[in-house]
Amino acid sequence: MDYPGNIFVVAAPSGAGKSSLVKALMELDSAVQPSVSHTTRAPRGQEKHGREYFFTSDGEFDAMVSADGFVEWAHVHGCRYGTSKKAIEERVAQGADVVLEIDFQGAIQIRKTFANAVLIFILPPSWEELRSRLERRGEDRPDVIELRLRNAATEMARAGEFDFVIINELFERALFDLKAIVHAQRLRYSAQRRARADTFAALNIP
């Protein structure tokens, strides 16, 4: 599918810093809007329904799957997460840039539907740092942290399928890289559109 807006997919193992980076990007760049996913996971302390996620019951999630309401969905860390069609299609059709914070399974599904989507993978600088970020964040029980660390190896093995990999060691440096990718995609897209328009004009195609 070809839309006027850009789609950026950001994936990472839990704790690598993707939510912090995407939040900082959106504070600097109001043209980037979030896609708010649905999840069956319970909300964390500060999370609000409709802001970080739409928190749904298993039954509500099943109903959305049956109604074909998702562009993609997946089982991640023992819960279900999905991107609703509503979360992205209207926005990109209107020319907005949308960022999806989803896992690698979702990223691959998105690429199948939106061939121009830009896939970005965030890596932590080391295992030790990944563990200590999850512990410092203080939002998950120890057994949940262990599960997320176990899953991190499988997730990171898929980084090579992404268009860009950013190592989030120094936060400001990683944010700079993310901004550069967004900027480059916009330039590429507008250059393509201009080239198409020029060709059409030269050939006298209405």
Ligand SMILES: Nc1nc2c(ncn2[C@@H]2O[C@H](COP(=O)(O)OP(=O)(O)O)[C@@H](O)[C@H]2O)c(=O)[nH]1
């Ligand atoms: N496939 C898919 N994955 C999602 C979606 N929303 C979130 N995720 C992923 O689910 C995983 C767990 O997210 P979350 O529970 O918020 O934990 P966090 O990664 O530690 O912040 C992360 O890898 C998210 O990127 C979605 O709509 N679809």
Ligand SMILES: Nc1ncnc2c1ncn2[C@@H]1O[C@H](COP(=O)(O)OP(=O)(O)O)[C@@H](O)[C@H]1O
């Ligand atoms: N470059 C960084 N250096 C140190 N701590 C970081 C960095 N990036 C993020 N963090 C911290 O690591 C923790 C996990 O970040 P978060 O954005 O929640 O990760 P994710 O969304 O990938 O699970 C948070 O406490 C965050 O403040």
